[in-house]
Amino acid sequence: MIASAFRDAGFEVVYTGLHQTPEMIVNAAVQEDVDVVAMSVLSGAHMTLFPRVKMLLDEADADHMLLTGGGIIPEDDVTELERQGVGRLFGPGTSTADAIAYVNEWFATTHAG
Amino acid sequence: MNATARSDEHQALLKHFFDGKVLGLARAITVVENERAGFQELLHTVMASGPQTKRVGFTGPPGAGKSSLVAAVATEYRKLDEHLGVVAVDPTSPYSGGALLGDRIRMNDISTDPGIFIRSMATRGSLGGLAATTKEVVDLMDAFGFDRVLVETVGVGQTELEVTAAADTVVVVLVPESGDAIQAMKAGLMEIADVFVVNKADRPGAPRLVKELRQALHLRAGSALQDIPAHHGVDLGQAMKKERTTDAPAKEPEGWSVPVLTTNALTNEGVEKLLDTISEHRVWLEESGEIEQRRRARAAIRIRDVVDREMRRVAWKSDDVQRLLREGVEEISAGDGTPYSAADVILGTLLR
Numbered sequence: 001m002i003a004s005a006f007r008d009a010g011f012e013v014v015y016t017g018l019h020q021t022p023e024m025i026v027n028a029a030v031q032e033d034v035d036v037v038a039m040s041v042l043s044g045a046h047m048t049l050f051p052r053v054k055m056l057l058d059e060a061d062a063d064h065m066l067l068t069g070g071g072i073i074p075e076d077d078v079t080e081l082e083r084q085g086v087g088r089l090f091g092p093g094t095s096t097a098d099a100i101a102y103v104n105e106w107f108a109t110t111h112a113g
Numbered sequence: 114m115n116a117t118a119r120s121d122e123h124q125a126l127l128k129h130f131f132d133g134k135v136l137g138l139a140r141a142i143t144v145v146e147n148e149r150a151g152f153q154e155l156l157h158t159v160m161a162s163g164p165q166t167k168r169v170g171f172t173g174p175p176g177a178g179k180s181s182l183v184a185a186v187a188t189e190y191r192k193l194d195e196h197l198g199v200v201a202v203d204p205t206s207p208y209s210g211g212a213l214l215g216d217r218i219r220m221n222d223i224s225t226d227p228g229i230f231i232r233s234m235a236t237r238g239s240l241g242g243l244a245a246t247t248k249e250v251v252d253l254m255d256a257f258g259f260d261r262v263l264v265e266t267v268g269v270g271q272t273e274l275e276v277t278a279a280a281d282t283v284v285v286v287l288v289p290e291s292g293d294a295i296q297a298m299k300a301g302l303m304e305i306a307d308v309f310v311v312n313k314a315d316r317p318g319a320p321r322l323v324k325e326l327r328q329a330l331h332l333r334a335g336s337a338l339q340d341i342p343a344h345h346g347v348d349l350g351q352a353m354k355k356e357r358t359t360d361a362p363a364k365e366p367e368g369w370s371v372p373v374l375t376t377n378a379l380t381n382e383g384v385e386k387l388l389d390t391i392s393e394h395r396v397w398l399e400e401s402g403e404i405e406q407r408r409r410a411r412a413a414i415r416i417r418d419v420v421d422r423e424m425r426r427v428a429w430k431s432d433d434v435q436r437l438l439r440e441g442v443e444e445i446s447a448g449d450g451t452p453y454s455a456a457d458v459i460l461g462t463l464l465r
Contacts, residue, residue: 007211012235017218023225028217031230033139061136 002038002070005096006103022049026056029065036103039069046073050086066106070094119151127158130257135230138257142232145249153419156249159256164408166198166255169391170280172242172266172305177286178312180219181378183265187223189388190261197229198254198262202244205235212236216265230254241275242266248279248415277305278414281407282394284308284387287326289318294325303333306371307394310387314375326373334370369397434459 003013014032016024029037037057041049054067063085070090073081078089088102126144129137141159145152169186171179180201187197201216212235223229234244243266244250254262264279276283285306287297290313297303309330311323372390376383398404428434441455 003213007206007213008209010209010211012205012212012214014214014217014233016224017215017221020221021225024221027225028231030135031139031232033143 002040002096002099006100009100011100011103022052022056025053026060026062029057030060030062034065035107036066036068038099038103039067041069041071041073044072046071046081046089047077050081050089051084054085064110066103066110068099068103070099116150123151123155127155130159133258138230138253139232141253142250145253146234146244146246148246156252160252162256164252164255166259167261167395168251168255168264168280168282169261170264170266170276170283171286172276172283172302173268173286173310173312174288174291175268177268177288177291178378179265179268179286180216182286182310182312182376182384183216183263184220184223185376185378185381185384186387187220187229187263189384191223191226191228194228195260196258198251198257198259199229199231199265200234200247200250200254200262201231201265202234202236202242202247202267204267205237207238210237230257230259236267242268243275243279248411248418251279274301274305278411281398281404282307282391284310284391286310286312287322288313289316289322294322294329297326298329303329307369308387308390309371309373310383311373311375312378314377314383319375323373323375330371330373368401369394369403428459428463431463433462437462 003015006013014028014034016028020028025037025039028034037053039049039053050067050069057063057065057067066087067085068087068089070092072092073089081089087106090099123144126137126140130141131137141155143149144155171183171186173179183199183201187199190197199220201214203212203214203216205212214233214235216233217224217231220231224231232250234247234250236244239245243264247264251262251264264276266276283305285297285302285308287302287309288311291297309326311319311326313319374383374387374390376387378384398407437455437459441450441452441458444450444455445452
């Protein structure tokens with residue numbers, strides 16, 4: 001649903017399917033040379049998965065990509081992940097318009113000029 | 114970004130590219146796909162060594178299982194230790210300009226294999242089954258040094274004939290549900306196929322489709338009527354042959370009869386046989402000299418593409434032409450002209 005919302009907002013969305021490992025995600029992100037990596041983590045493993053993907057992206061010289069996402073993530077964890085360089089994380093019930101606006105804004109500020 | 118900074122960026126990118134770094138290829142593709150300033154120089158630099166890789170295109174109607182088949186084929190090639198590039202094209206939504214590129218889903222099993230590089234592309238308004246710059250992206254992958262590049266067309270309809278401009282060997286994938294052989298003929302698939310694959314071959318209707326395709330191919334080759342005696346003074350076999358010398362596209366010379374194979378991409382049935390057939394076609398391409406013909410035809414297409422694109426760009430960026438365009442619109446609106454008279458004036462200026 002998120003993927004089609006972004007498509008409808010004019011984004012080209014590479015959809016990889018469910019149950020991706022961090023390695024699969026980063027591999028796809030690098031090969032597709034994307035601007036944004038968005039992960040949905042509902043398993044509760046967000047404190048492992050987000051930092052791991054962030055680390056692999058940095059290692060792959062892809063630290064310019066925005067890592068964002070969503071899931072059921074406690075406020076403290078959100079703060080900690082943001083401290084580690086992860087972008088905004090969206091909780092359940094977020095409207096897709098908010099997520100789209102966030103990504104657009106990020107793009108406008110990082111790609112100005 | 115100014116020209117120097119851009120040039121520095123491209124130099125850095127090219128270094129990565131020629132060092133064989135995936136990141137260099139991925140970024141080069143982005144530059145080309147977005148037709149960013151300097152993309153033509155970039156292509157010029159990497160294409161200097163000419164085509165080396167084996168290019169195999171997969172086309173066919175939606176739901177034929179192209180992605181699954183490409184994944185199965187890629188897996189087999191990896192077993193042979195071939196390094197592979199894969200380009201998968203999906204449609205851009207005409208409403209939003211966005212696209213949902215889902216071909217990686219079928220390729221999850223191979224998606225972390227470092228010997229394979231998969232890139233998704235959106236058509237961005239281009240018809241013909243490829244994205245506007247798919248041919249260029251295949252060239253990049255060629256220059257990057259893959260043993261083989263697999264190109265999967267978008268699969269939305271019947272006009273996916275452009276794949277011939279990107280591939281040496283064209284595999285047309287059909288399923289029993291995709292209709293009869295007549296529809297394949299109407300869609301022009303008979304002309305572009307080097308290999309037919311009836312996928313999902315366990316489904317009802319598969320044997321019938323295989324039989325129809327073989328008959329249609331025989332008919333095309335003229336052999337179905339060869340043994341029929343002349344009737345009313347007209348030798349149909351001869352008539353067919355004669356027609357063929359004038360009508361047949363240059364890409365189907367003597368010596369290769371298009372096979373019809375059956376596969377089941379999900380169980381891997383028939384996939385090995387498909388690889389063998391692609392290899393046989395490769396041998397034929399090289400021994401018959403056809404590969405050189407195809408590369409020449411492709412080169413001509415590419416030159417035209419570049420000239421067309423540049424002419425459009427040069428024409429419409431000229432202030433004079435913009436002024437003449439506005440004047441033309443005024444004249445038409447005042448009843449003093451037509452699009453043709455206005456275009457004549459513009460062309461007169463451009464060609465002066």
